Amino acid sequence: MIGCTGVTVSLGKQVILNDISLQVERGQWLSIVGPNGAGKSTLLRYIAGLVPGSGELRLDGRPAAALPRRQRARLLALVPQSPIIPEAARVLDYVLLGRTPHIGPLGVEGPHDLAAVHDALSHLELLDFADRLVGTLSGGERQRVLIARALAQGAPIVLLDEPTTALDVGHQQQVLELVDRLRREHGLTVVTTMHDLTLAGQYAERLVLIDGGRIVVDGPATEVLTEENLALYYGARVRIIHDGGRPAVLPLRQRHAKD
Amino acid sequence: MRPASRSVAASQERSPPALRPAGLRWPWVLAGLAALAAAVLAGLVIGPVPVSPIEVLRGIFGLPTDLSAQQIAIVEQIRLPRVVLGLLVGATLAISGASYQGVFRNPLADPYLLGAAAGAGLGVTIVIAGSADGSPTPWGAPLAAFVGALAAVAITYALSSSGGGRTSTASLILAGVAVTSFLTALQTYVQQRNQDTIRQVYSWILGRLSTAGWHEVRVLLPYAVLSWIVLLLHRRTLDVLAVGDDEATTLGINARRARLIVVIAASLGTAAAVSVSGLIAFVGIIVPHTVRLLAGHSNRVVLPLSLVFGGAFLCATDLLARTLSSPAEIPIGVVTAFFGAPFFVLVLRSSRRLGASP
Secondary structure: OEEEEEEEEEEOOEEEEEEEEEEEOOOOEEEEEOOOOOOHHHHHHHHOOOOOOEEEEEEOOEEHHHOOHHHHHHHEEEEOOOOOOOOOOEHHHHHHHHHHHHOOOOOOOOHHHHHHHHHHHHHOOOHHHOOOEHHHOOHHHHHHHHHHHHHHOOOOEEEEEOOOOOOOHHHHHHHHHHHHHHHHHHOOEEEEEOOOHHHHHHHOOEEEEEEOOEEEEEEOHHHHOOHHHHHHHHOOOEEEEEEOOEEEEEEOOOOOOOO | OOHHHHHHHHHHHOOOOOOOOOOOOHHHHHHHHHHHHHHHHHHHHOOOOOOOHHHHHHHHOOOOOOOOHHHHHHHHHHHHHHHHHHHHHHHHHHHHHHHHHHHOOOOOOOOOOOOHHHHHHHHHHHHHHHOOOOOOOOOHHHHHHHHHHHHHHHHHHHHHHHOOOOOOHHHHHHHHHHHHHHHHHHHHHHHHHOHHHHHHHHHHHOOOOOOOOHHHHHHHHHHHHHHHHHHHHOHHHHHHHOOOHHHHHHOOOOHHHHHHHHHHHHHHHHHHHHHHHOOOOOHHHHHHHHHHHHHOOOHHHHHHHHHHHHHHHHHHHHHHHHHOOOOOOOOHHHHHHHHHHHHHHHHHHHHHHOOOOO
């Protein structure tokens, strides 16, 4: 569904991503993890077409560079980490923006688009929120609105940039459960960047660990989230606890000699 | 593969959704048209020579009237062109301001943001100072204002995109500030060197519709209508741009190109308006914001309603400008700010107090 071959992204003289090759299968959930500044968000933004780079990107088997902008937007939706919420935007109007790639450049939405938005809102149990202002919602509700917009976009690929940042643990789980349910029901291909390794390991089928702009480990959570890998790439001292085949990461405090 | 189309079909089998997206509502359209009609009628009948509004209405609808030939001449040749010009200038400044505010995501953006006013001011000052008796040909000042305004916006755009090729909204606004300061400094210098013409320059800068005739209307009309059409066609695109360039891009919009088109259209309309009326302040800020506070923030509402209410607003303020200290005229730019600012504060306060969520 997504294919990167030899992707290199530079910002000025600094190389942010270095020769990345990555295939994501249809319906898969891939999480990109890595220490701060490793290039996680840049990789996501490269796939979303927001940063230029050398190498080849294929979406749904087609070279992304040859896709017209709107067609690309019908294939791929992005849920940004810190979205700009327009002043006084209602939930309905905000989610309706997701229909933009299906509406002509100068047109307005029709009944078909309203139906798609109705569908997205009802999937995310947001119908009662339709007239509320996005700016007045809580963090968890707002994240659901963002996901509703991506769902209304009708794209088979959904990218989520740090979808759980700034949410409490309960809402983190709710949002990720929701993404997983939508992925199964709609056959979505999901790529997320994740700060929280335990959540990444619990939900994603596959993890890619990036360090210094390169993919250093790629595989199922149990292979990527090991005490050795986290010590090597994060400089972290952790214990990995396995719960039903899914790893959880427990950070340990450095013990001093006298302890 | 296309999950949405499947679910859309499913939802269409259910009842149609009772969702009402942002858009123009009939009450606001009617209110706008009523305000416009009232302002036009008042502009036609009020003045030193009184004319019955009923007779004027009969005349408009082609019925026989009791108006004298002199009254008909006053209404048709003096008041009507001035009213029409007020409508065109007000509508153009208001919709340009609304578009600038949308495209720059900046509530303080006005039609003169990118240097149009300073460019027009410099152009007019040079022409007035350069003419023998301080009164240039009828064509001189408008042409200089038009060229000056467009040149200033072009310089602003070129400056902001010179550093790396990508034009961000912040660099565009900063370039506009720099160009405005530079051109204003030049204008002040030229003016100081030609102090005998300071009065003409000043009266032009404060804006006026007093010299309006059908000639000015014909000059402005094509540019105004072209810019209205382009801006109105981009009303939804402006809503998409409100979520930022990156997100607009992932929604399939070419943010840079859309912004450039909107800026060109709004600047063209502004330059044409400035060339016939001088610098009329405040219309481009006050009208769109009042519309936002009352009728909602979507550009699909703000742009068309700004057009209508902007025309009505300038028509009404021009009426005040020419009647308040009749037979003398107050510069219209003074009236728009003097009455506009308190009115705007009133709207702002009442919308806060009501906790309005437009």
